[in-house]
Amino acid sequence: MIAAQTELLRHEVPASADVVVIGGGVIGAACCHALAEAGLATALLEAEELGSGASGACEGNVLVSDKSPGPELELARRSIELYHDLAERLQADIQLESKGSLLVAVTNEAGEELRRESVWMREMGLQAELLDGSAAQGAEPVLRPDLSAALFVAEDLQVCPLKLVLALALSSARLGARLIRRCKVEAVELAGERVVGVRTSRGRIACSSVVVAAGLSTRELMQTLELELPLVGRRGQLLVSAPSPGLITHKVYDFGYRATVEEHEQGVQVATVLETTRRGNVLIGASREFRETSDEPDVEVDALLAARALELAPGLAGIKILRSYAGVRPTLPDGLPAIGGVPGIEGLWLACGHEGAGIGLAPGTAEMICSLISGGDTPVDPELFSPGRLIPSVGASLAKEEDD
Amino acid sequence: MTPALTVIGAGPAGLAAATAAGEAGVATTLIDENEYLGGQYYRQPRGAAQAGAAGRPARAGASAIAALQDAGVDSMPGATAYAAAAGRIEVDHRAGRRTLSSAVLLACGATERVVPVPGWTLPGVVTGGAAQALLKMHGEPVGQRVLVAGSGPFLLPVAAALIGAGAKVPAVVEAQRLGRRAVAAACSSPAVMREAAGHLWALTSARSRLRTGWGVVRIDQRARGLCVEVARLDHTGAQLPGKTDSVDCDALCLSDGFIPSVGLAQLAGATLRFLPGPRTWAVGTDSPSGATGAERIWAAGACVTPWSGATLSSASGELAGRAAAAELGGSPSQRSRSSIGRSQSLARRLERAFPARAAWYQRTADEVTVCRCENVDAGTIREAATVSADLNAVKRMTRAGMGLCQGRTCQASVAELTAGTAGVPIESVGHFNARSPDRPTTLAALAGSKAG
Amino acid sequence: MTAFMLEIDGQRVEARAADTVAVVLLRAGIVPSGERSGRGLFCGMGSCYECHAVVDGVPLTRTCMTTARPGMRIWTRDPCERS
Numbered sequence: 040m041i042a043a044q045t046e047l048l049r050h051e052v053p054a055s056a057d058v059v060v061i062g063g064g065v066i067g068a069a070c071c072h073a074l075a076e077a078g079l080a081t082a083l084l085e086a087e088e089l090g091s092g093a094s095g096a097c098e099g100n101v102l103v104s105d106k107s108p109g110p111e112l113e114l115a116r117r118s119i120e121l122y123h124d125l126a127e128r129l130q131a132d133i134q135l136e137s138k139g140s141l142l143v144a145v146t147n148e149a150g151e152e153l154r155r156e157s158v159w160m161r162e163m164g165l166q167a168e169l170l171d172g173s174a175a176q177g178a179e180p181v182l183r184p185d186l187s188a189a190l191f192v193a194e195d196l197q198v199c200p201l202k203l204v205l206a207l208a209l210s211s212a213r214l215g216a217r218l219i220r221r222c223k224v225e226a227v228e229l230a231g232e233r234v235v236g237v238r239t240s241r242g243r244i245a246c247s248s249v250v251v252a253a254g255l256s257t258r259e260l261m262q263t264l265e266l267e268l269p270l271v272g273r274r275g276q277l278l279v280s281a282p283s284p285g286l287i288t289h290k291v292y293d294f295g296y297r298a299t300v301e302e303h304e305q306g307v308q309v310a311t312v313l314e315t316t317r318r319g320n321v322l323i324g325a326s327r328e329f330r331e332t333s334d335e336p337d338v339e340v341d342a343l344l345a346a347r348a349l350e351l352a353p354g355l356a357g358i359k360i361l362r363s364y365a366g367v368r369p370t371l372p373d374g375l376p377a378i379g380g381v382p383g384i385e386g387l388w389l390a391c392g393h394e395g396a397g398i399g400l401a402p403g404t405a406e407m408i409c410s411l412i413s414g415g416d417t418p419v420d421p422e423l424f425s426p427g428r429l430i431p432s433v434g435a436s437l438a439k440e441e442d443d
Numbered sequence: 444m445t446p447a448l449t450v451i452g453a454g455p456a457g458l459a460a461a462t463a464a465g466e467a468g469v470a471t472t473l474i475d476e477n478e479y480l481g482g483q484y485y486r487q488p489r490g491a492a493q494a495g496a497a498g499r500p501a502r503a504g505a506s507a508i509a510a511l512q513d514a515g516v517d518s519m520p521g522a523t524a525y526a527a528a529a530g531r532i533e534v535d536h537r538a539g540r541r542t543l544s545s546a547v548l549l550a551c552g553a554t555e556r557v558v559p560v561p562g563w564t565l566p567g568v569v570t571g572g573a574a575q576a577l578l579k580m581h582g583e584p585v586g587q588r589v590l591v592a593g594s595g596p597f598l599l600p601v602a603a604a605l606i607g608a609g610a611k612v613p614a615v616v617e618a619q620r621l622g623r624r625a626v627a628a629a630c631s632s633p634a635v636m637r638e639a640a641g642h643l644w645a646l647t648s649a650r651s652r653l654r655t656g657w658g659v660v661r662i663d664q665r666a667r668g669l670c671v672e673v674a675r676l677d678h679t680g681a682q683l684p685g686k687t688d689s690v691d692c693d694a695l696c697l698s699d700g701f702i703p704s705v706g707l708a709q710l711a712g713a714t715l716r717f718l719p720g721p722r723t724w725a726v727g728t729d730s731p732s733g734a735t736g737a738e739r740i741w742a743a744g745a746c747v748t749p750w751s752g753a754t755l756s757s758a759s760g761e762l763a764g765r766a767a768a769a770e771l772g773g774s775p776s777q778r779s780r781s782s783i784g785r786s787q788s789l790a791r792r793l794e795r796a797f798p799a800r801a802a803w804y805q806r807t808a809d810e811v812t813v814c815r816c817e818n819v820d821a822g823t824i825r826e827a828a829t830v831s832a833d834l835n836a837v838k839r840m841t842r843a844g845m846g847l848c849q850g851r852t853c854q855a856s857v858a859e860l861t862a863g864t865a866g867v868p869i870e871s872v873g874h875f876n877a878r879s880p881d882r883p884t885t886l887a888a889l890a891g892s893k894a895g
Numbered sequence: 896m897t898a899f900m901l902e903i904d905g906q907r908v909e910a911r912a913a914d915t916v917a918v919v920l921l922r923a924g925i926v927p928s929g930e931r932s933g934r935g936l937f938c939g940m941g942s943c944y945e946c947h948a949v950v951d952g953v954p955l956t957r958t959c960m961t962t963a964r965p966g967m968r969i970w971t972r973d974p975c976e977r978s
Contacts, residue, residue, distance in 0.1 A: 088831050088833060088836040088839075090839065091836065091839070095839055201839055201840065205840065220831070278886070278889070279845075280886070281846075281847050281883055281955055282846075283954070318817075318842075323886070334876070335712075336526060336710055336877070336878065336879035337879075338526045338528075338533050338879055341526075341879060341880070341889050342540070342889055342890055342891055344889075345886045345887070345889035345890035345891075346890040346891065348886060348890075349886060349887065349890050355886050356885065356886055356887040357885055357886070357887065357953060357954070358885065358886050359847075359883035359884065359885055359886075359954075359955050360880060360883065360884050360885070360886055360889055361845070361846070361847065361849055361878075361880075361883055362845075362849065362878035362879070362880070363878060363879055363880070364878055476941060476960070477941070477960065478960070478962060483940055489913035489914075490911055490912045490913025490914060554938065554940070554942045554943075555938065564933065564934060565933055566926040566933050566934070566935045568937070569936055569937055569938075569939060570937060570938050570939065572938060572939055572940055573936055573937060573938055573939025573940065573959075574939070575939075576939040576940055576959070577918060577921070577939065580913075580915065580918070581914065581915075581918050583918060583921075583922075585921070704942075815934070815937075815943065815945060816944065846944075847944040847947070847955065848942060848943045848944045848945075851942050851943065852937075852938070852942065852943045852945075883944070883955065
């Protein structure tokens with residue numbers, strides 16, 4: 040897949056661009072791709088390597104089943120629509136699997152809640168099918184036999200996140216976008232309240248629009264503009280098993296993942312998510328904790344993940360775990376990503392704070408950003424994602440002016 | 444009993460370290476993932492092989508194991524350490540998790556470097572260490588007609604032991620053009636000289652050729668056994684154009700040097716040190732104490748010095764064991780048994796005489812499988828290296844190093860191919876990030892319970 | 896020396912006391928088929944995992960690190976081939 044395309048990834052910094060996208064994770068790469076498809080001269084800047092942040096340290100979930108009715112669900116559904124022909128548009132195998140999710144409930148209370156979930160899901164037109172415990176175990180034999188209920192949601196997808204990021208980048212490059220890796224952004228340059236360029240470790244780019252999709256680093260970049268974005272890092276850890284093909288076919292998750300996430304003494308929340316990659320590696324997640332480092336291993340979290348997974352799926356006891364890894368996912372106080380313009384600064388756009396839903400929401404986010412920049416229609420209402428809700432200094436002062 | 448010190452690895456370094464700490468009155472546990480103590484060099488004969496005469500290494504091992512027991516050290520064979528941190532170590536013992544809260548001394552040894560060449564994944568192609576293990580444990584040669592090839596002083600004892608067990612060794616193929624430096628290394632001590640002379644005499648008596656400046660370029664499977672093509676190499680290790688030779692055999696032992704096992708040290712937060720001769724990374728320590736800089740973590744033996752051999756491993760193990768004991772409130776005796784100076788200078792001489800060579804990897808053609816676990820070929824790695832000269836980025840893009848062996852077998856190759864393609868120094872591509880568990884561990888063991 | 900029997904890929908094979916499973920496979924000339932075609936003993940010291948097999952139902956067991964026992968059942972081929 041890398042063959043003969045590598046020269047596309049070795050660009051130098053251009054003197055000017057219509058739009059500069061900062062951040063080579065899935066959100067930045069998707070935005071770059073959408074903008075390039077729309078015919079804009081786009082440059083993508085990545086401080087390290089494509090997908091080396093949170094995008095490269097996750098399961099590749101594309102879910103509607105973990106959302107509640109509201110704007111995020113709409114964006115997720117729009118993204119799934121876009122995913123279905125994305126592989127074709129990218130001319131690459133992103134290992135898209137329409138495998139569907141099996142939400143499983145252990146307790147009767149959770150089972151009841153799952154039934155209620157199924158009602159609104161079906162009302163919204165989702166393919167959600169209730170199963171009893173034994174049918175669930177029939178579908179996934181590694182599960183415990185005494186589940187209270189399960190809900191199969193057919194819409195959920197899985198992709199290989201790294202293949203996706205690379206495919207988006209390569210396709211963008213074929214469309215004329217410039218991809219510059221190992222390039223650090225030093226400042227977004229303003230003239231008054233208007234973006235005029237980006238200063239980088241490898242030269243200056245003149246541009247009128249900047250999309251910041253730099254994950255957690257977005258916070259620091261905003262600080263250079265004296266804007267406080269309440270973005271924090273949430274670490275999620277995963278276990279990866281040796282290839283064990285056929286052991287798990289769907290994405291399986293403990294309904295507790297959505298309902299109540301139990302607080303661990305160290306402030307670590309663990310709720311089981313199980314799935315298999317195309318190669319057959321079982322991915323076992325997921326933990327969440329407020330911690331902004333990902334490099335150091337944490338065997339206590341490994342142990343929690345393992346213990347919780349075994350409670351749900353005793354059939355996995357003997358699988359061999361090859362490694363655990365963690366990603367730090369940027370999250371905002373209301374749990375919604377920030378997608379849209381920064382009020383008060385013309386040409387400054389944000390696409391960040393997707394937490395664990397970055398892969399799932401990337402195509403919809405990119406479409407929204409692209410439409411906002413080029414002035415087109417957005418299939419999903421962007422209002423609730425607007426960064427203005429989070430940046431009081433600019434947002435409040437504007438609101439105050441309006442009040443006056 | 445909760446030990447004050449856990450020593451990981453029961454080879455020459457670990458045995459000496461644990462013995463020294465035990466003698467100094469520190470409660471010490473020695474663990475090893477093998478069911479038997481001794482590691483690779485001291486590997487003890489088993490079953491029927493016991494009846495035969497045990498070799499000198501096995502006898503030395505038996506006395507090292509006896510000394511360990513005299514020192515009151517608790518040993519835990521069959522226990523795999525899968526994570527380490529300051530003051531604690533996670534162990535998978537009989538399919539259950541145990542956390543040992545103690546200081547840690549790493550004596551994890553090394554694995555072999557093998558340059559991937561066409562056909563190296565065929566059955567019958569093994570490492571020199573695999574052949575040695577079969578001989579030492581079972582007295583059995585890996586084949587009846589065995590070619591030994593690669594680079595380093597390890598080739599000679601492997602060939603000699605194969606001959607001793609009745610195998611025919613048509614040739615020993617050494618990539619270096621052995622010159623002044625190798626002779627100087629061999630002559631640096633009477634013991635080494637005697638040993639080398641003994642091996643060479645065994646080769647000569649068995650009409651086995653020592654071909655220096657040659658390397659394996661291709662291995663083919665025949666109806667009966669293997670056909671190994673060898674070619675001349677120049678002084679940089681690059682293949683010379685011209686005639687090649689082929690050798691028929693039923694097994695091929697490859698060994699191109701040693702790669703220190705650094706995974707647990709990385710997890711424990713120790714810094715690694717790049718070794719320019721072997722072109723690989725080792726645990727960085729303060730000589731001679733073996734202190735790693737990470738809190739309450741020491742290291743000794745081949746994970747620090749890949750060409751250490753049993754003598755230096757044992758000496759550095761003893762010194763590290765004494766240093767750890769002193770810090771843990773023990774009282775090591777005034778004088779240590781061994782002196783480290785002479786064996787350290789031998790290791791340095793060997794490092795200079797048998798450097799790893801970037802040019803060796805020119806023989807790794809694009810279609811050759813490099814990551815054996817994930818079936819990633821050299822071409823894929825080279826393509827990825829044009830995108831990024833960062834070893835971990837190449838790993839992410841290609842999945843090389845993400846399989847069952849967790850990158851142990853391919854790391855050196857992936858690094859060489861990446862550096863070679865990108866045209867950067869080997870040390871600049873880095874090393875694979877450490878991930879826990881350091882060994883494949885069952886989900887049940889990670890959870891702290893017994894496997895179902 | 897005591898000899899005993901164990902089962903490899905459904906065939907009865909003789910082993911000797913204190914043999915590792917790897918040496919039993921090597922003596923019998925058994926090499927895995929299927930996806931792992933041809934792969935077998937390589938490093939002989941538990942590092943490379945190439946010699947793995949299903950031993951008494953436990954997959955991915957390193958045969959070079961496992962002592963053979965009477966009646967042991969070893970499967971060297973793809974797991975799905977068995978069912």
